[in-house]
Amino acid sequence: MALTLETRDLTIRFGGHVAVNGVSCTFKPGELTAIVGPNGAGKTTYFNLISGQLRPTAGTIFFDGADITQLSAPLRTRAGLGRAFQLTNLFPNLSVEENVRLAVQAANGTHYDMLRPWMVRRDLIARADEILDRVALGNRRQVTATALSHGDQRKLEVALMIALEPKVFMFDEPTAGMSIDEVPVVLNLIAQLKQDASKIILLVEHKMDVVRSLADRIIVLHNGQLVADGKPAEVIASPIVQEAYLGVAPGRSAA
Amino acid sequence: MMILSGDPPRSRVLSILLVVIILALAATPFLFPGAKAMNVAAQICIFAALVASYDLLLGYTGSVSFAHTMFYGIGSYAIAIALYSMGPVWAAVATGIAVGLPLAALLALAIGLFSLRVAAIFFAMVTLAVASAFQVLASQLSWLTGGEDGRSFQLPELLRPGTVLISKSLIGFELNGRVLTYYLVLIAAATMILCLLRVVNSPFGRVLQAIRENRFRAEALGFRTVFHLTYANCIAALVAAGAGMLNALWLRYAGPDTSLSFTIMLDILLMVVIGGMGTIYGAIIGASIFILAQNYLQALMGAASKAAADAGLPLLPGLLHPDRWLLWLGLLFIASVYFFPTGVVGRLRGAGSAKH
Numbered sequence: 001m002a003l004t005l006e007t008r009d010l011t012i013r014f015g016g017h018v019a020v021n022g023v024s025c026t027f028k029p030g031e032l033t034a035i036v037g038p039n040g041a042g043k044t045t046y047f048n049l050i051s052g053q054l055r056p057t058a059g060t061i062f063f064d065g066a067d068i069t070q071l072s073a074p075l076r077t078r079a080g081l082g083r084a085f086q087l088t089n090l091f092p093n094l095s096v097e098e099n100v101r102l103a104v105q106a107a108n109g110t111h112y113d114m115l116r117p118w119m120v121r122r123d124l125i126a127r128a129d130e131i132l133d134r135v136a137l138g139n140r141r142q143v144t145a146t147a148l149s150h151g152d153q154r155k156l157e158v159a160l161m162i163a164l165e166p167k168v169f170m171f172d173e174p175t176a177g178m179s180i181d182e183v184p185v186v187l188n189l190i191a192q193l194k195q196d197a198s199k200i201i202l203l204v205e206h207k208m209d210v211v212r213s214l215a216d217r218i219i220v221l222h223n224g225q226l227v228a229d230g231k232p233a234e235v236i237a238s239p240i241v242q243e244a245y246l247g248v249a250p251g252r253s254a255a
Numbered sequence: 256m257m258i259l260s261g262d263p264p265r266s267r268v269l270s271i272l273l274v275v276i277i278l279a280l281a282a283t284p285f286l287f288p289g290a291k292a293m294n295v296a297a298q299i300c301i302f303a304a305l306v307a308s309y310d311l312l313l314g315y316t317g318s319v320s321f322a323h324t325m326f327y328g329i330g331s332y333a334i335a336i337a338l339y340s341m342g343p344v345w346a347a348v349a350t351g352i353a354v355g356l357p358l359a360a361l362l363a364l365a366i367g368l369f370s371l372r373v374a375a376i377f378f379a380m381v382t383l384a385v386a387s388a389f390q391v392l393a394s395q396l397s398w399l400t401g402g403e404d405g406r407s408f409q410l411p412e413l414l415r416p417g418t419v420l421i422s423k424s425l426i427g428f429e430l431n432g433r434v435l436t437y438y439l440v441l442i443a444a445a446t447m448i449l450c451l452l453r454v455v456n457s458p459f460g461r462v463l464q465a466i467r468e469n470r471f472r473a474e475a476l477g478f479r480t481v482f483h484l485t486y487a488n489c490i491a492a493l494v495a496a497g498a499g500m501l502n503a504l505w506l507r508y509a510g511p512d513t514s515l516s517f518t519i520m521l522d523i524l525l526m527v528v529i530g531g532m533g534t535i536y537g538a539i540i541g542a543s544i545f546i547l548a549q550n551y552l553q554a555l556m557g558a559a560s561k562a563a564a565d566a567g568l569p570l571l572p573g574l575l576h577p578d579r580w581l582l583w584l585g586l587l588f589i590a591s592v593y594f595f596p597t598g599v600v601g602r603l604r605g606a607g608s609a610k611h
Contacts (some may be wrong), residue, residue: 111459117456121458164477
């Protein structure tokens with residue numbers, strides 16, 4: 001059976017507010033799904049439910065044939081769900097290399113080895129360096145994460161996810177706040193990851209040109225509900241998206 | 256450098272300071288004859304290990320525990336009760352170790368699994384509550400612990416002061432059981448500190464630092480942080496109990512004041528902060544400064560006060576009067592925390608790296 005990720009009637013309520021409301025959707029390998037919607041539509045909350053930072057009020061999540069709804073965040077990561085966060089979420093006072101090395105160590109399953117010094121594990125360090133080169137941070141290895149520019153921090157955030165070698169990549173606005181010349185590094189990386197047809201890629205993104213160039217499929221969230229799902233061209237053209245997301249009256253073309 | 260687990264002092268001044276302290280401790284029985292000097296040196300060894308184990312918690316994981324003296328006390332009492340009830344035989348020492356260490360580890364495991372899942376403040380409160388309960392228990396169960404009086408006991412033959420191994424006429428210095436006990440304390444403490452250095456520099460220790468930096472992210476990377484924190488708590492408890500055992504062996508006594516009191520807990524906190532959190536080496540520096548000050552500041556002030564009086568200076572003799580030594584000790588600590596917020600080690604390393 002091929003790898004699938006499915007949410008069934010996924011719902012979360014915060015008091016009276018329903019942030020994600022009955023979202024049912026199945027994601028398949030080899031497919032890059034863009035999740036779009038206006039601010040506050042519940043995109044990041046939907047991500048948090050999938051990667052385990054939040055527990056749903058109702059509904060179930062299936063991954064790789066198993067119900068993972070009750071699994072904690074670390075166990076979901078181990079199962080193969082990788083997550084890059086929207087608000088940069090790093091180990092601020094550790095070096096760039098150490099940030100990635102920790103992710104490599106986690107992926108390697110080296111959790112409780114306390115008998116050997118860490119630098120003996122050259123394989124982990126080499127792998128971390130390799131990933132840093134891929135995200136164009138190879139020359140900033142020894143800098144502490146806080147000292148990086150915003151764009152570089154975003155790249156490091158992505159590097160941590162790649163280091164986990166997940167089956168599912170969840171990008172939450174990976175290029176937000178990046179300068180124009182930094183964006184291609186991340187987009188090329190996502191395009192590269194897409195080459196591997198065994199991976200599921202989810203991408204929350206606001207920039208429509210990015211979505212159009214990368215996505216195989218677009219789903220639209222609006223007020224926590226799934227309002228559109230389909231091929232990029234169809235979804236972008238649909239009246240509900242034109243109105244709900246792009247804020248343009250039907251009939252006029254979106255930029 | 257593998258004995259230091261690839262984590263050298265990284266500062267020339269610090270290296271020299273550490274070498275001086277270690278050489279002084281190793282040579283104390285020869286260099287400074289007399290009970291007082293050896294007592295102070297043994298205290299430094301014991302506290303260096305105890306403080307280093309607390310640093311594993313506070314400095315590396317960022318969790319504040321108030322139960323550290325409880326584990327120290329468990330070690331002390333395990334040895335004391337075993338030797339008291341079984342008599343001065345090595346089997347009693349072995350029994351004390353075999354009972355004390357697992358007891359400390361199990362208690363730390365239970366506290367950790369129960370309270371380290373949630374916010375750090377909860378762990379602090381639970382440790383405070385458990386430690387208070389343990390203190391009451393130790394004083395109430397007087398048939399076992401000797402209550403407020405504690406338990407005095409005799410050491411096995413080999414470790415007694417009266418046991419002369421090599422007489423003075425042979426090497427110009429008497430190697431007796433007391434000196435042997437001192438070296439036992441020194442070597443055991445050094446071993447424990449080296450073990451801790453290994454733990455904090457292992458892949459596991461690196462995860463602890465990651466948790467301190469950003470627990471949420473460590474979880475998202477797939478680390479089940481509650482287990483990391485709990486294991487760290489257990490290791491810290493084991494070393495604290497080990498230090499407690501050395502303390503009991505050295506004092507030939509275990510009681511509430513020498514092993515369980517919250518005063519010791521405060522001393523540990525001060526030593527960690529003075530030495531430098533998250534460095535392990537800071538424990539050696541912090542314990543040395545603190546215990547030397549505690550033992551010799553009064554005498555030093557007495558001399559200074561007398562000198563000032565002899566020189567006819569106004570006010571100074573009164574200010575430096577030996578009775579005011581606690582005031583000066585307090586001021587010393589406030590000043591050190593204020594001027595070296597990262598501790599002596601942090602300061603020395605910072606100065607070293609700034610030069611590059």
